[in-house]
Amino acid sequence: MTDAIDYQEIFREIVSGFTDADDRGDVAAYIPELGKIDPRKLGIHLTTVEQIHYSFGDSDEKFSIQSIAKVLSLTLALKILGKDIWTRVGVEPSGSAFNSLVQLEYEKGIPRNPFINAGAIVVCDILVSCLTDPKVELLEFIRETSGIPTIDYCSTVAESEKRMGFRNIALVNFMKDFGNIHNDADLVLDLYFHLCSIEMSCKEIVQAFLFLAADGINPVTKTTVINSQRSKRINSLMQMCGFYDEAGEFAFRVGLPGKSGVGGGIVAVHPGKFCIAVWSPKLNENGNSHKGMKVLEEVTTKTKFSIF
Ligand code: GLN
Numbered sequence: 001m002t003d004a005i006d007y008q009e010i011f012r013e014i015v016s017g018f019t020d021a022d023d024r025g026d027v028a029a030y031i032p033e034l035g036k037i038d039p040r041k042l043g044i045h046l047t048t049v050e051q052i053h054y055s056f057g058d059s060d061e062k063f064s065i066q067s068i069a070k071v072l073s074l075t076l077a078l079k080i081l082g083k084d085i086w087t088r089v090g091v092e093p094s095g096s097a098f099n100s101l102v103q104l105e106y107e108k109g110i111p112r113n114p115f116i117n118a119g120a121i122v123v124c125d126i127l128v129s130c131l132t133d134p135k136v137e138l139l140e141f142i143r144e145t146s147g148i149p150t151i152d153y154c155s156t157v158a159e160s161e162k163r164m165g166f167r168n169i170a171l172v173n174f175m176k177d178f179g180n181i182h183n184d185a186d187l188v189l190d191l192y193f194h195l196c197s198i199e200m201s202c203k204e205i206v207q208a209f210l211f212l213a214a215d216g217i218n219p220v221t222k223t224t225v226i227n228s229q230r231s232k233r234i235n236s237l238m239q240m241c242g243f244y245d246e247a248g249e250f251a252f253r254v255g256l257p258g259k260s261g262v263g264g265g266i267v268a269v270h271p272g273k274f275c276i277a278v279w280s281p282k283l284n285e286n287g288n289s290h291k292g293m294k295v296l297e298e299v300t301t302k303t304k305f306s307i308f
Contacts, residue, residue, distance in 0.1 A: 005303055007054035011044050014298045015056065018291070025282035025290035028262040033160035034064060037264070037281045044295060045202035046276040049214050059202040063279055064157050066261030067098065068205060069142075069198045070120040071212075071234060076141045077114075077126045078230050085126060088180060089119045091237060098244045098262075098287055099167045101174060109178020113241040115259065117192075118171045121181070124191040128183045134191050142198070146208035147221035157197040158190075165193065196261075202277035205267050209277075212238075212257070212269045235271055239307075246286040253297040255306025266292040270305055 029035035043058035077085055094112040096103060103112055111118035124134075131137045135153070143149050161168075172185045172192075181188060200208065211218040216231035226234070238257035243250040250258060258268035264281035266289050276299065280291035300306040 005305075007046050007299070007303075008056070010299060010302050011054065011056035011295075013302070014295055015042065017298075018294075022291060022294055023282070025284050027264070027281045028066075028283055028287070031157065031161045031164060031262070033154075033157045034066075034263060034281075037063070039282050041264070041279060041281055042291065043202040043279040044276070045206050046274050046299075047203075047206045047210060048274045049210070049219055049272065051219060053203070055203060058279065059277075061279075062199040062201050062204070063265060063281075064154060064196070064261070064263035065198050065200050065205060065265050066196045066263040067115065067117075067120070068259050068261040068263075068265050068267055069195045070115050070123070071238065071259050071267075072142050072145075072208065073120065073123050073127060073138060073195050074114045074237075075145075075226055075230075075234060076138060077123045077130075078234075079226055080130045081126055085114075085123070088126065089114050089122045091240075093240045093247050094244060096245055099171070101167070101170060104171070104174055104178075109175045109180040111175070113237060115237065115241045116244060117168055118175060120195070121168065121172050121188060121192050122175065124195065125181045125183055125188045128188055128191055135194055138191070138195065142208065145211065145218060145221070145223065145225045146204065147218065147223075148200075148204050148207060151198065151200055151204065151208075153194045154197045154199050157199075158193040161193045161196060162189070165189065168192065202265070202279050205265065205277040206275045209267050209269060210275045213271055213273060213275045215271075232271075235269060238269070243288050244286060246284075246288055250288070250293065253293065255300050255308045256296070257307070258296070260288040260292070262287050264289045264292065266296060268296055270307065273305060
């Protein structure tokens with residue numbers, strides 16, 4: 001049983017303590033559609049494994065979850081392919097930017113982990129190989145395991161990203177040259193851009209990710225999303241790789257497994273206790289939500305609920 005803590009009050013305290021210095025960063029304008037977001041948005045939602053909800057601000061408003069979705073595509077690929085996935089993508093922190101090309105050259109087209117863009121693109125390639133209608137089946141998986149049938153892609157964001165996706169186009173072609181992309185590059189990227197375009201609110205993200213706080217079982221739908229060993233492994237990967245070259249900083253300041261997206265969202269998990277999502281669109285230089293990190297740091301500091 002999670003200790004009775006008034007998270008709602010804690011959220012209020014944290015937000016009222018923000019100063020001008022906390023209002024730093026820029027929205028992710030490299031994807032033009034994301035550049036249109038109101039930078040002042042701020043949402044927080046926490047659900048305990050006993051399903052007690054605490055929310056703040058714009059927690060019910062949908063936004064582009066971007067790389068947060070990479071955890072869900074990995075979950076599906078792990079379910080389908082099992083450990084063979086690790087012959088195609090590593091489990092080590094990258095220590096470099098989410099869209100970096102440099103390590104791929106030395107490491108012969110095998111991405112360091114499934115959460116940098118290169119790794120998530122390989123996971124999409126695996127899904128394209130294994131599924132008949134990957135876009136439809138991936139969405140069905142996310143809807144079913146979260147228990148939220150309205151979750152959807154945003155075609156405007158997917159198109160916007162496709163138009164400006166020169167780096168991701170470079171990554172997929174580079175890996176294809178090394179033999180680590182088995183399908184048509186455009187088909188793989190189409191799935192990848194759609195995956196990143198998924199829209200969810202903080203509350204919905206928490207509901208979709210709560211299985212990682214409960215040994216692989218979604219406590220809301222009571223369905224087993226994945227077995228407990230794999231749930232542990234996904235949490236480990238989020239801890240080590242969820243924030244790219246800032247994974248160390250996130251562990252240092254927050255102390256929870258988590259995953260960020262350039263839409264300004266961050267999800268974090270306390271296994272056995274709760275799942276929390278924060279949304280604030282202004283990003284720091286590493287592509288992670290500036291205020292989102294601050295909120296989570298203060299939550300774990302004030303409650304003493306980090307995994308360390
Ligand atoms: N769709 C984004 C990209 O490929 C995802 C990056 C992110 O959220 N960190 O650039």
